Amino acid sequence: MSLIIALDLMGGDNAPEIVVDGAALARKRFPEVSFLLFGDEAKVRPHLARHPEIAAMPLVHTADFVAGDAKPSLALRQGRQSSMRLAINAVKDGSAAAAVSAGNTGALMAMAKFVLKTLPGIDRPAIAGPMPTKQNTAVVLDLGANVDCNVEHLVQFAVMGHVFARIVTGVAEPKIGLLNIGTEDLKGNEVIRGAAATLRASPLGRDFYGFVEGTDVTNGAVDVVVTDGFTGNVALKIAEGTASMYSSFLRQAFRSGWRAKIGYLLAKPALDGLRTRLDPRRYNGAMLLGLNGVVVKSHGGTDAVGFGHAIGAAVELVRASANERIIEEMTSVAGRDAGAPAAVAG
Template sequence: MNATNGQGTVLAIDAMGGDAGPKAVIDGAAYAVRKGLKSRFVFFGDQEQLEPLIASAQELAGAEIRHTDNVVAMTDKPMHVLRRGRDTSMWSAIGAVAAGEAQAVVSGGNTGALMAVARKQLGMIKGIDRPAITALWPTPRGRTVVLDVGANVEANEDQLVQFAIMGEAFFRSLTKVEKPSVGLLNVGAEDLKGHELIRTAARVLREADPEMDFKGFVEGNDISKGTVDVVVTDGFTGNVALKSAEGAARLLGQWMKETLTGTLNAKLGALMMAPGLRKLKDRIDPSSNNGGVFLGVNGVVVKSHGGSDARGVASAIKVASSLARRPFQNAIAETVKAVMDRREQLSEAVEEDQTIKAAVV
């Protein structure tokens, strides 16, 4: 397998996944290398389309192409892909991780299919029911991990507890913070707010994982404040929050552009503030934070936004490369087991207490 830039990790890239087609993917990989990425690439997809694109990017000289005949469409149902998608670029890219030929996979393709194929080929971490997708949310303190942002429309209390454990281990792996703070997204911070499911999840976390720095409930505005390191919610709520934030960031960027180019004086002022404005643009641009990680599967799977440009694809690739060097799956499995064991012990203690009380009566 040939290197593109040094003897780094090997990344399997689904080159056909995404709305913009393979050009954005190849341009994104080249951009990541220009920014200092030390990884090797294996691109999966239509060789006839990929060869000229890679040949025109000198940063990718020597990159490997593995031809696949088909592509997972955005409209394909996950079950259809599981039954008939073995000759697709997505299936083959994930297969490279399953076979140990690559340490991480990046795809901008169909989210549901990506989750189903990852579960099928990589398997789940013991004790985890479903994968969850993370988002790295920019805050004044750095970044907050939010999950789930789209893998599961609904989640029960046990799954929310699992998401909290996965998010904590993921944040620790990214930052080396020993005890990340965790909060459950709710309509209010008070203990009595919200529906029964989320209140039960909060109670279970407090009782079964005393080692976690669990702060209780947080509200929507706490995400951007960086009130906690990890925000846990179901995929429906998380996805709505994420898309709303992305839309607001793009609207703000458009308003700034209109304001700073509306008059000659505004243009002169913008010219003088150019370095600061570029820094601000980088901070609020959703492309700078692209790359949702599938937590819960036995491998590093990064979902790039389907509409990402080259800069966004590069961001997802950098996330994959970073995580490939920081395994966190074992930490998740160990914590889940400890929490579930403690929960079982607490349940047995309650049953024993009730039995004693009944005997006394």
């Protein structure tokens, strides 16, 4: 069955090249997927020429795009004809099943929330994405959409993350942790302590692990890590930077002499496996969770392989009927009518 994904060709540090190349890679994995393309035709056509199968797909020309440093409020007002906005509009009007963009995170969230609205019971959507750990793949949210959060927001993130983890990782009863500066009950500010108290008293209490620190996350203590968008984004960037740093250290070490080079040849199969497991491109593609439509945010600095994985994430979310299952599970988990306008928090 054909599946149409809307692509913002102009979003990201290396657009439109990596978007077009990523689409070609994704189509090899998902040959049933086709794309609805939005971007500046003059800038896009030279890259499409290398991929005839993508070039044959519909391209909606727009010279307007959202700059990486644009303020979300300004982008929302002035970017109505931008490639990002048109891709989101395609989800709203049913022309596409999902939209994928590597563009400005704040603008993408503002536009998507304005156009698609939120699921019942959700005040603020959150960016949710996978993170590798020693034991599992944890779902982390929020990764940058909401800098300031209150108790209600964090509890809603926990509910959505709990459901999302069941869909994405297949864990039947995901353990939820609140990212904090310590595991003791008195640690953290009033918001995080209030969220912990609310979660313990809610139907999610059985799966609430408690507070977690950074080492708990990497050790795989929980399946869902809940935090505000400021902290989550900083943690994500530090994790990516640390992985890159150790990769650089390893390369330097194995180039330090002929014995080291021989050691590298012997260790290469294991190192290749480690590199694959920790490759951030494999985990690229975070869902704007809580929207009434599927929108996936790709890392702005990714390459074609990473963008292809973001498209794959969108395909899998649509196939899994993610939003429909979130609504169903929220009703069960929160023990209330998901159609009510009040917040989901217990």
